[in-house]
Amino acid sequence: MSGPGAEWDAALAESRFLLQRPTDGGGTTVFPPRAFAPGTGAELEWFEASGLGTVYSATWIQRKPPEPPYNVVLVDLAEGARMMGCVEGVTPETLHIGMAVKARIVGGETPKIVFDPVEQAHG
């Protein structure tokens, strides 16, 4: 029997992005995975994340030219948890705090979650 981290890994390997929530319906979404709800000790259950989120903060890490900078972001997931990530297909000019993003699972043997900008409807 695996711990919650390994269970999360196994799901990701099957292209599923899981989060946790208390089984009693109260409290907030949990990430990174736990054996019980942090702060309360409540039982947790897995559920599939929508993958939708909003950029909470962002930094561009500089590299020696000609290597371009790469970004590291914090994403507030629609279900309530926060995770580190990166946004693909953006530049320092276009990536901004508050940007709507959606998760995508990339990589083969060691999959990871990256985020893409979500086209905003023009209002």
Next chain:
Amino acid sequence: MGDVFPRGRVSVAGASTFGVGEMPGHSTIEMAGKAVQLALADAQIGLPEVDGLFIALPDDLFAGLSLAQYLGLHPRFTDNNRAGGASFMSHLVTACMMLDAGYLDCAVIAYGANQRSSGGKLSTPARPDRWDAPYNPMYPLSFYALAAARHMHQYGTSREELASVAVAARLWANTNPEAFAKGPLTVEDVIASRLISSPIRARDCCLVTDGAAALVLTRTDRAKDGPQPLVPVLGAAAATWYNSVTQADDITVTAAAESGPRAMAMAGLTLGQIDTVQLYDAFTINTILFLEDLGFCPKGEGGPFVASGAISPGGSLPVNTNGGGLSCCHPGMYGMFAMVEAVRQMRGTAANQIAGAKTALAHGNGGTLSAQASVIFGNAETV
């Protein structure tokens, strides 16, 4: 109950720094050992009288054991708490309680690091956790960058305001013989320095130096008879909210908002009664965050507060009067140096002495804005 502290009943009997700046050819334990020797000499206390050892070293997970061996002591207790740069303030909490309870009679808190001479880069065994690591953040720099970027977004804090923190630190350092980085530094210089992890630039970052420091603590009744001016500990509190700051509810609010008020309540003081603040400025954003969280200005107004000159020489709230981690020294876990500068201010012997200072707040930060610890020191008039 909770937060019962022996206000004023434990004092700093000895304090030292060693090898601040560059001290090639020394291991970390040799650095720390030398600082202990100097602090004991400062207190005129013999080595055999030390019965409690508190230490964190960058490269030794069993540093408490190593220090006992190096000093040739059989201490009653060792503490190797590793709350990053806040470790030493946490050590002080434990030491004060144990001294007041009579479990210990003479405690030493020590630190030494040789990161400048041993490689010139920040030396830390800490790494991003497995949830953050896949995105290759610079550790710890990018975590502070994320806090700074959010602070700028949320409150309109400007690049110039961040830079003014580094300028204030340099102004203090320029008149401190012990400080490593001296010379003119302008807001424009900081903003023109190399971008590392936006918005943090090279001159927003603390130094990479060697350095060691130590404190000797005894009960106040004994310290009163010692050779140095009395520096009682009036309050001390540690607060830990997470390890990775990615897990903060609000990345612009640190656990200093808890440790500061708790320590102040123990001391029975209000913020207006604090004469000088020595805080862990690993990056320019730190000074802004901690001044806000400790309560010296409202949340979100730290940028204008520091840019006003309030924390600079001649300002209303002297902050990091030694030049701080930005311009005095930063061997990797700066907390000890904040406490030693606070002690010097209380003794009246600081290079940039604040006339009439009776109280000092020393604040440590560990991890990625994770562990926060605040200590209030006083002088003989405060007990």
